[in-house]
Amino acid sequence: MAKILVLGGDGFCGWPTALHLSKAGHELVILDNLSRREIDQELGIQSLTPIRGIEERIAAWEELTNHKIGFRRLTVGKEFDALLEVIEQEEPDAIVHFAEQRAAPYSMKSAVHKRYTVDNNLNATHDVCAAIVESGRDIHLVHLGTMGVYGYGTAGLKIPEGYLSIKVDTPEGEQVETEILYPANPGSIYHMTKTQDALFFQFYAKNDGLRVTDLHQGIVWGTQTPETSMDERLINRFDYDGEYGTVLNRFLVQAAVGHPLTVHGTGGQTRAFIHIRDTVRCIERAISEPPESGARVEIRNQMTETHRLKDLAEMIAERTGAEISFVENPRNEAAENELNVINEKFFGHAIEPTTLEEGLMEEVRDIAARYRDRVDPKMIPATSQWSKT
Ligand code: USQ
16 A cells, blocks of 8 residues: 555545555645635635535544545645655655646636736646655656647547657658657646646656656546545535536536536537546546656547537537527637547556446536535636737
8 A cells, every 4th residue: 555645635626546556555645725615715716515624524434434635735836845744754755746727717817817827737747856866765647638739629539648759751861760759738727737847757767766646637526435425524526616617527517507508619529528436437447557767658548438519518408408508608718629539558458437428417406416515606717818809
């Protein structure tokens, strides 16, 4: 069993991951500055689900399972000495890094939000890499990246797991075959920070032999895992607002409160999806399969299925009777795209994915219905504009 630090372990993906790893018998310490809760206050919004404070969450987990989880309040990317001290004291085998601002619309809201996202995300990732090297310890870094690094134009090929084989013509008329990082094509400032993270990892893997796994994850849907549903005090957060709510979860809440489903533009955008239950299982598996020191960054596409947004909206409308509203798209993105993704490293093997068809949409619908009184309809529209014009 491993000792694991979870950076950003109070967030939507971090909290269920911490519980899942703790349940599996690993020794866990969460580092978090609770910035996501502060952003709720800034935006005047609350999680649809009534999430408890971090201390109460951790105490409830210990009461129910006898598993202890440590907690340190710390800003990764600002408090470098404190981060290094935790690494030296705790001597982790692995660090799971979720400590980034993760919403594209929030990152595009204003110059202040762009700068915050760049400052927070890039300094956080770089400090983690530098602190691991400084500690002199052989720690496996597992980072939650995004499918969005590849961009959402129609690629005309199956998107590989991180690396693209290319052939280049030399001046001598020969061909050289090589592999490069798949060209970055970010669609927001947030996604851009993840493409830059990839370069930090590439450098530290090459220069310092840092062992890094970068998980390029699709849009997460669902809210509960077997661990977070054990007790109401462990409930996971659920965002439905225009800044942080992701598309499928938003549609399900909109259906629950009788709001038309807000499809941006034509709904021809195709995106990759994964259920939160699969996120936590993939992370556990990634931790158990570290790359060798000196190897290139291990990149895995963490998604289970792709859907066109219009089809998703129709599927939900059919099941719930909701109306669909095609609203003007606040984003600067292709109106239509095809998306074919290779995801063999997880899903070609042992992990059987949770798909949309499997009834788990009902679980999310139940959550949405149970907490519907907490929905503030004013917060539903997506108001963050990608460009001033
Ligand atoms: N969209 C709608 N209606 C809505 C909200 C969104 O049509 O009410 C559309 C957007 O225009 C976009 C798509 O749905 O075309 C996805 O938007 P999203 O907010 O669900 O997802 P996104 O902004 O891409 O970001 C989310 C997470 C991010 C993660 C990313 C994975 O917030 O942390 O990295 O999904 S991915 O999309 O694969 O890059």
